[in-house]
Amino acid sequence: MSMAKLMFVQAFLLLMIYSKKSDGQWCIADEQTPDRELQMGLDWACGIGGANCSKIQVGQACFMPNTVKAHASYAFNNYFQKFKRRGGNCYFNGGSITTDLDPSK
Numbered sequence: 693m694s695m696a697k698l699m700f701v702q703a704f705l706l707l708m709i710y711s712k713k714s715d716g717q718w719c720i721a722d723e724q725t726p727d728r729e730l731q732m733g734l735d736w737a738c739g740i741g742g743a744n745c746s747k748i749q750v751g752q753a754c755f756m757p758n759t760v761k762a763h764a765s766y767a768f769n770n771y772f773q774k775f776k777r778r779g780g781n782c783y784f785n786g787g788s789i790t791t792d793l794d795p796s797k
């Protein structure tokens with residue numbers, strides 16, 4: 693096998709490993725997005741989107757911090773984790789990003 697081919701195979705394997713790892717991805721609200729837009733995404737995710745938003749209701753475990761960003765991140769991620777295997781994606785009008793970091797940590 694030539695050096696170039698070997699490197700190609702290596703890169704391919706790394707890509708496989710990486711994409712497997714990205715299974716543990718999180719979908720959170722983008723810092724840059726105005727709250728007004730995040731609120732719309734949040735309403736969608738918790739409504740038609742089908743995310744389970746019970747934990748960000750008043751008095752529930754994830755209500756604090758009570759910010760649109762925190763709630764949107766929770767809802768986006770809940771939706772994403774629930775539906776990514778069925779083609780759901782982390783795209784809320786561009787108001788969200790995927791990250792490899794667990795936001796709960």
Ligand SMILES: *[C@@H]1O[C@H](CO)[C@@H](O)[C@H](O)[C@H]1NC(C)=O
Nearest residue numbers: 742743744745746747752753
């Ligand atoms: C939503 O999450 C709460 C708390 O985790 C759970 O008790 C409830 O059954 C869930 N509701 C649905 C519709 O999955």
